[in-house]
Amino acid sequence: MEPFYTALSSIKVLRCSVGQVFSSLANGLRADHGEEGRETKFLLELQELLSAVTQHLRDVEQAVNSLTPPPGPFNLGNTSLLSQESAQERQQLYNQVVLSYKWTDKVHEYSNLAVALLSQNSLKRSYTNSSTAKRKKTLTSSHNVSPQAVDTVIATIDRLYPDMNVSVSRPFATNVVSQVTLGRVLQAVVAFKGLMIEWVVVKGYGESLELWTESRHKVFRKVTEHAHAAMLHFYSPTLPELAVRSFMTWFHSYINLFNGPCKRCNNHLYSALPPTWRDLRTLEPYHEECKP
Incomplete structure (x- = not known):
């Protein structure tokens, strides 16, 4: 599975580099290009981005060439039985299941990133600490206003x-x-x-x-x-x-x-x-x- 993950990572990098090219084209000449030689700086920046796209495309081609086709069909488990549904309204159920799995994976990924970021945030909008809240009365703050x-x-x-x-x-x-x-x-x-x-x-x-x-x-x-x-x-x-x-x-x-x-x-x-x-x-x- 390692070559497969490498190929997916290369595709992600390629998509990001292509997105940077279109973003640079959409923004056009920016203030950080200065007043003199703005067009030349913009063209050089665009050339560097296109060179990066070319290099990332080569990485994708190398990663894809290193993949070996599977020896047989994938084992879909019980979900393979969904294709045998005769009712028309249930024939698309498998696609919806796949989308729900992808959505759940993204939720888990974003949740882990959010936990990592929030654990580094030490800002508190309260006077009291949770360890001393049971022993001390809450001090008058901006919460307790008539x-x-x-x-x-x-x-x-x-x-x-x-x-x-x-x-x-x-x-x-x-x-x-x-x-x-x-x-x-x-x-x-x-x-x-x-x-x-x-x-x-x-x-x-x-x-x-x-x-x-x-x-x-x-x-x-x-x-x-x-x-x-x-x-x-x-x-x-x-x-x-x-x-x-x-x-x-x-x-x-x-x-x-x-x-x-x-x-x-x-x-x-x-x-x-x-x-x-x-x-x-x-x-x-x-x-x-x-x-x-």
Whole structure:
């Protein structure tokens, strides 16, 4: 089986290298090519990528030539009986079984990668440790805030920006789910737990505001990703009001999402997207590829 796995790995590498070629062609001339000799640098980069594709194709051919055909048919076990189904609606059952096995293998692979990454993450959004939680009382934190205090903070933020409307609802007991409308540019749903921001979903103006479904537009899905990063960046258990105000100030900077150029390349569009990233300190707009 080792030559078979080697051939599959070679095919994966070849597909990745071909994808890099098409990605380079789609992006065209980039800011990192500089001002002088941009076309020459782009052609040299494309030539290197094509050379890599040629080398990987040779590796695939060598790996495939080293394979030996199986001596007989594969043993499919009881699944081979599925081909004997006479009912038309069940004849495609075998293909569905194969797809389900592939999907399950991918779930296992991604789960193992997620466990490895999460085990390295030491960030904690709580005051107490699980080992001392039984011996000590939970300290007052941004979780334990009265509903009146939360309403006061959100109302203050709503008055700060006349072009940003923030409304409050409580569909889940005392925790707040606020709807933020930023001009006619975008809208968002922000879920709180006390004064701690738990979840953010950004959507286009006119889309349905649902907490657990993402936008159908790529630009707002990108803004949602950056909002999650900003949510963690501004989190402060000791100063929860300042954390919420800082996040809302950062979020308000998206008022010029479609008419503000990138601070680095000075272009409005890059890879068919506006500058979707905002600097966490200066609030200046950048494309995701141009951010410092």
